[in-house]
Amino acid sequence: xxxxxxxxxxxxxxxxxxxxxxxxxxxxxxxxxxxxxxxxxxxxxxxxxxxxxxxxxxxxxxxxxxxxxxxxxxxxxxxxxxxxxxxxxxxxxxxxxxxxxxxxxxxxxxxxxxxxxxxxxxxxxxxxxxxxxxxxxxxxxxxxxxxxxxxxxxxxxxxxxxxxxxxxxxxxxxxxxxxxxxxxxxxxxxxxxxxxxxxxxxxxxxxxxxxxxxxxxxxxxxxxxxxxxxxxxx
Amino acid sequence: xxxxxxxxxxxxxxxxxxxxxxxxxxxxxxxxxxxxxxxxxxxxxxxxxxxxxxxxxxxxxxxxxxxxxxxxxxxxxxxxxxxxxxxxxxxxxxxxxxxxxxxxxxxxxxxxxxxxxxxxxxxxxxxxxxxxxxxxxxxxxxxxxxxxxxxxxxxxxxxxxxxxxxxxxxxxxxxxxxxxxxxxxxxxxxxxxxxxxxxxxxxxxxxxxxxxxxxxxxxxxxxxxxxxxxxxxx
DNA sequence: ACAAAAGTGTTGAGAGTACACCCATGC
DNA sequence: GCATGGGTGTACTCTCAACACTTTTGT
Numbered sequence: 001x002x003x004x005x006x007x008x009x010x011x012x013x014x015x016x017x018x019x020x021x022x023x024x025x026x027x028x029x030x031x032x033x034x035x036x037x038x039x040x041x042x043x044x045x046x047x048x049x050x051x052x053x054x055x056x057x058x059x060x061x062x063x064x065x066x067x068x069x070x071x072x073x074x075x076x077x078x079x080x081x082x083x084x085x086x087x088x089x090x091x092x093x094x095x096x097x098x099x100x101x102x103x104x105x106x107x108x109x110x111x112x113x114x115x116x117x118x119x120x121x122x123x124x125x126x127x128x129x130x131x132x133x134x135x136x137x138x139x140x141x142x143x144x145x146x147x148x149x150x151x152x153x154x155x156x157x158x159x160x161x162x163x164x165x166x167x168x169x170x171x172x173x174x175x176x177x178x179x180x181x182x183x184x185x186x187x188x189x190x191x192x193x194x195x196x197x198x199x200x201x202x203x204x205x206x207x208x209x210x211x212x213x214x215x216x217x218x219x220x221x222x223x224x225x226x227x228x229x230x231x232x233x234x
Numbered sequence: 235x236x237x238x239x240x241x242x243x244x245x246x247x248x249x250x251x252x253x254x255x256x257x258x259x260x261x262x263x264x265x266x267x268x269x270x271x272x273x274x275x276x277x278x279x280x281x282x283x284x285x286x287x288x289x290x291x292x293x294x295x296x297x298x299x300x301x302x303x304x305x306x307x308x309x310x311x312x313x314x315x316x317x318x319x320x321x322x323x324x325x326x327x328x329x330x331x332x333x334x335x336x337x338x339x340x341x342x343x344x345x346x347x348x349x350x351x352x353x354x355x356x357x358x359x360x361x362x363x364x365x366x367x368x369x370x371x372x373x374x375x376x377x378x379x380x381x382x383x384x385x386x387x388x389x390x391x392x393x394x395x396x397x398x399x400x401x402x403x404x405x406x407x408x409x410x411x412x413x414x415x416x417x418x419x420x421x422x423x424x425x426x427x428x429x430x431x432x433x434x435x436x437x438x439x440x441x442x443x444x445x446x447x448x449x450x451x452x453x454x455x456x457x458x459x460x461x462x463x464x465x466x467x468x
Numbered sequence: 469a470c471a472a473a474a475g476t477g478t479t480g481a482g483a484g485t486a487c488a489c490c491c492a493t494g495c
Numbered sequence: 496g497c498a499t500g501g502g503t504g505t506a507c508t509c510t511c512a513a514c515a516c517t518t519t520t521g522t
């Protein structure tokens with residue numbers, strides 16, 4: 001804040017916008033990067049798909065609101081969530097001024113509980129690469145979220161936030177390939193991810209499926225997530 | 235937004251927070267990275283320094299509000315400005331719920347017009363490395379802004395947004411050294427910045443000062459600002 | 469034994485880093 | 496002519512990128 005305009009009037013005299021949080025919930029489903037959307041039941045945009053979200057309550061922080069929305073939609077807590085951007089064009093909601101703080105979350109698909117008709121809202125997963133028509137400016141928000149996710153994948157190790165607790169390197173590589181939309185070299189991928197020392201072996205092997213069983217890895221909770229970027233200056 | 239909670243009540247029924255924008259205004263003054271602060275005249279935190287900001291008006295976008303605040307404080311338009319983060323802890327303002335969308339701006343010092351007692355608010359420049367006590371959570375916002383500025387310097391070329399239209403490579407290097415807080419090698423710096431092709435020679439030379447006159451450069455407006463980072467994966 | 473996926477090394481190219489001297493100008 | 500800052504090149508190291516075969520298991 002700042003409030004250093006002629007300050008003898010107080011905040012309550014200003015007309016206030018509504019503030020919501022929207023949570024872009026990513027998961028890997030069926031070898032695809034998908035996002036959870038809800039079908040709106042009331043105008044505006046009744047029957048149109050939208051990013052889950054809701055009003056920020058007076059006694060909760062923005063991140064608490066985002067975590068609450070995420071839990072309401074997926075039953076999941078304790079997953080990766082990060083503030084994305086705040087969208088506040090004056091007429092992005094045709095009814096009234098609504099400013100939304102967008103978050104994005106990475107949820108392992110196996111952690112999601114189906115909540116059938118939770119508050120009777122229809123929800124569904126959609127491929128990020130084949131989206132329906134979206135309410136408000138939500139197409140823009142999703143586009144920005146994908147950009148940010150890809151960007152983060154390139155210099156951090158958030159990929160396994162989308163995988164179960166234990167996973168094989170092939171599964172991890174596959175996740176990266178789906179999100180980045182390109183093939184990666186297996187040997188270079190393994191060398192790079194292992195040398196970054198964010199993973200550790202579980203000792204167990206994945207027995208299902210054909211072929212040779214693969215070592216299962218887990219994320220090292222003590223690892224530093226950020227990988228040094230190529231700096232423009234030394 | 236999203237508004238897909240039981241939606242038969244409308245937004246106007248929700249208690250709404252106030253929304254402000256705060257603008258962290260960076261400039262290089264006297265071989266130092268400085269930030270513009272305003273002294274608050276009214277409680278809470280009367281007499282304490284704070285980041286300039288103000289309420290978002292109903293008919294302006296968030297960025298418009300930030301640009302307006304910046305212009306009110308410095309008289310400057312057309313400078314680098316970027317959304318930083320949105321801060322919304324419930325009691326960050328003790329009076330009432332205030333959510334602030336923080337921006338940061340890079341302003342060349344020679345562009346700033348002194349606006350003596352513009353709205354009679356006392357403003358002053360402070361070194362980022364020697365800050366006074368600050369109102370609200372503004373210390374946290376400044377800390378985050380510095381982190382982001384340094385980070386951006388490392389992989390983009392925003393440095394010259396703090397310099398006049400034409401500048402020498404030594405001046406640019408000096409700016410980087412001040413902000414990053416470390417010495418850089420002159421030959422490597424020059425090679426790197428020139429090979430990134432974001433600058434072009436003006437043809438003119440800087441004649442003031444002692445020693446050999448230095449070539450003046452300008453930013454190439456057609457240049458791509460982003461420099462490729464070291465990717466974790468190919 | 470064969471199908472399927474896991475796992476493993478090397479080489480060449482390009483970028484990063486460290487480092488010391490000559491050049492143009494004003495006084 | 497000397498003080499001041501401007502401007503330049505090279506060698507070593509490290510990371511990146513491209514590339515193909517062997518191993519382990521189930522059937």
